[in-house]
Amino acid sequence: MTSIRIQAGGKWSGYISRGKNIRMTAAGDRANLTTLLFQASDPSERYNMPDSLKAQHTAYLTSGHVLMSDQGRVLASIIDDTTGWHDTLSGYTTRRSTDRKYGVTTYQQERNDWYRSGYENLVVEMYRHRLTPRDLCTPVNFFSKVVCELDGTMRYESQPTAGTSITLRTEMELLLVVSNTPNPLDPEGRYPDSVIELTFSDAEPVKEDDRCLVHCEENRRAFENTWQAQSLLKGAY
């Protein structure tokens, strides 16, 4: 088992093979892990918010749901979730929004306690893997709950996150990019301080009664698309 500890304001990226469990655990409340997923060998295939939400008739993510790519395939499945609601609509913080909400901080003044932004964290970790700001797209904000009223008003709703966890099972070879930066709609003026730990382990094979596979017919067809592509490439590497 491999673990990675991401401090508040921290970031991480890495390649992960198919068939792994990624368990994300928040140490404190108001945790928010802004997350992008790309296919490792062709990162132009990536998590697609609209395709994932339309297929599963949901505006948020929890256990049983899957994260789909723009190619109609499953990047990762949510096999376990003790948090309850993961936001898909609020995006990432920027330098401007961070300075405006939490006050201007700089490395020169605050050293490593300065407040990082989601945009800068994502761009740096993407650039490490030869992606540029043009590859930015809608992320998932794990651990955050954002509700839309009938008139469209978007509202951050506080949910306990301390000690909760969500487990993703990878269904393809992935590039994972994460930023432990605040949810843009979290109204509190104090920068969050929750550490988030990522624990990686080998996953059990997907069984016929897998909760993500049987969640809806749409998910089954997305798994079938994924397996078909993998069978066509079998033996290639």
Add this chain to the structure above:
Amino acid sequence: MSTSTFVATTSTREPATAIYDHIIPAGDGWIHDLAAGQVLRIVDLEGNQAVDTLFYATEDPGDHYSAIQTITGQQNLYLTTGSVLVAESGRELLQITADTCGRHDTIGGACSAQSNTVRYSHDTLPMHNCRDTFMLMLSSRPEFSKRDLAPNVNFFMNVPVTPEGKLTFADGVSGPGRYVELVALAPVTVLISNCPQLNNPCNAYNPTPAQVLIWEAEGSDSHV
């Protein structure tokens, strides 16, 4: 909690004074550069037609329209008069200045052959779709690639989200002749796919043409 509201705002611009007037047939694409200050009107000629639209900063084509930066910035899921459409960098691209429909979607994305197989059935793979149109249009310009596809605006489309987090495709917010008007706040490249989707009610199961009109910036003497 307030209830669902659709407020129509009209424009005083006359089609006769437009410098550009074009019909986009159902299932076709359109790519066009707007100068800062120019006004674009998109007309749903026959009603209930989804017009899938992407925007790029012409001076930095890698900076595409950001659905989430736009809705988070206004803290509201739906687009209508007053909405400022922003790019991933935070750059302001356009503002909606008139809207006789009252609500437009930006989280429903564009249909693709692959998402059709997931949503409906594997045998929908050959059907024409917006993502193919987007890719064909982008491929006509060397500055773009597939990486420039991002969640788009669906003008005249209604994708309501409930407070419980349910998401559905609903029909019936638009009608014949309804339009949306936008002013370019920067030089903007507009990419449209006039949606050919036949598997859900977003086009009332009958895709129809859309019209695009452009007016010169107020007080400007130049022409396209």
